[in-house]
Amino acid sequence: MKAALRSLFVVLMIAVMAAAVGCSSKQAKSDAPATDDDAKRRAEEEALRQRQLEEQRRREAAALAAAKEEIGRMIHFDFDKYDLKPEARSVLQAKAQVLKQYSNLKVVVEGHCDERGTEEYNLALGEKRAKSAYEFLVLMGIQGSRLSTVSYGKAKPLDPAKNEAAYAKNRRCEFKVGM
């Protein structure tokens, strides 16, 4: 009985080995014509992956640019004021959402004034404006360590014209994004 089982096992092993050899010889036979197709397929897959990566890179760059544009949107103030107007709060809320999405971004809040009034007082007023924006963003959950403030007073007007429209543009906070 034992001998019969051993013989059966040997036969089976031979059969399995023969089948394996047969498959490998078939494979060896089919390898030569398949190389070009595989290379082509791999190249196509690689190109597809590159296109997808490029597309992803573009999407992310566009999203980052949009995020930076959102963060960079200025807010404006009334003459000799540093309190945030309702529209400024909306702008800052949107900024805060974006900053939460992009936690690697840091922001310098610049305070600016119009040309009326004197240099030192306007430096202090610009400081107050920058701090108003800073504090609002912190209240919205943005870490203070990601934000810094600097006042330029009236040293960097956007519009040098001497009229109320220009003054209104110049009374602002700018938001400069960095990593």
Place this chain on the structure above:
Amino acid sequence: MKRNLFSLCCMLAVLLGTALPLAAQTSMSVDIYGPGQRQLNIAQATPVPLAEGQPLPAIAASLNDRIGHNLVYMPFLKQMWENDVLGGLTVDKPTADGIDFKRFQLSRVDLVLTAGWEPRGAEAGDVELRAYEALSGQLLIGKAYSDVRPMHVAEVADRFCAELMRVLTGQGEFFLSEIGYSKKEGENRNIYAVRSTGHSTRRLTNLDGIATAESFSFDGRSMVFTHIGRTTHSLGVWNEAEGTKLVRLKGSAVIGPTYLPDGQIAVTLNLTGNPGIYLLDRDFNVVRPLAEGWGINVSPSFDASGDKMVFTSSRAGNPHIFQMNTRTGEISRITFEGKYNTNPSISPDGRLLTYARLTPEGQRIWMRDLATGAERQISYGPGDDEDPSFAPDGYYVAFASSRTGQWKVYLTTRHGDPAIPVDTGSGEAMSPAWNYKR
């Protein structure tokens, strides 16, 4: 060369030793601090050689012109020209025995200036400068300068005019002093200094960013200023020996640092959420708050004792000028008129206050008597006039103005005399500060 020149200046007393004693006795004195400033007629005689027949060096005319330029800074003097004086501005000799004082008296001249030259080569010469009282023929000042060359002309004119002003008014340091200013250079601004009469400009800082709102120490050796970088303010510190350094202070704002007479510094910082004025020691550590609280507190200015500080504060809503007794801490409001009064500067004696007020026509400079409360406008634009700064003599006031379409530095007096531009070269210049020779 400079040493020779200066040593010769010091030898004046030897050459013309009676000048100062005579000056003390003269009736030709002007109270530049009084309400009705007296005006004297002054005639500048054409230069003559010291010895008959000698040629005049070429720089004789240059020095004459430069002294004439300097006389403009003394609004209590009215220059008399060739046609104003009977027989013109000629004298036979630079000394009393060569001056026909009667011609000058008849022409209502009060003071006669003479210049006597001895040539030294083609371009140099020794010069004796004198000022006479026309009525009495009395010598008020005599100064001799040796080996004067073209490069010395402005300096000699300043030194002589310093003496002239000192004899007439008791003050003359203006002519030996500098005015610092912040000059625009593309996106940057740096601090320069120029002699009050507009020569010998020197650059004090060379930084990226904005350097402004400077203040010189009372000994003139150091200067502090606001530096605005890309992400923060710093305290800028300059001195002759070590050059410039930037000191980071607590908080994000460093605005308008100002030296006190004892060498400490008052500066606006934002330590509490509101810009307040703090006292720093000589190592730039915060010693104590001077004026803080709600709103903005900025632009401290001190009298010569350091006991009185004036500053701008928005604690009452709009920006106004306040005064603080630095010993007691008591604060009182000074300005009630107008809605926007800033940039105060107090006279060294603590009696007068000058400041900028926003009017419908733009910023204008005002002067206020702190004892009586009387105030009056002393600048009239056009454009904006701001940043008034009392000279340590309490007479001159420097300020910045955009009257030509470009910011420049100008001089006036406590009486509001016509503004004289300070030669700061090309480019915008603002934030004037005095570096006085004491």
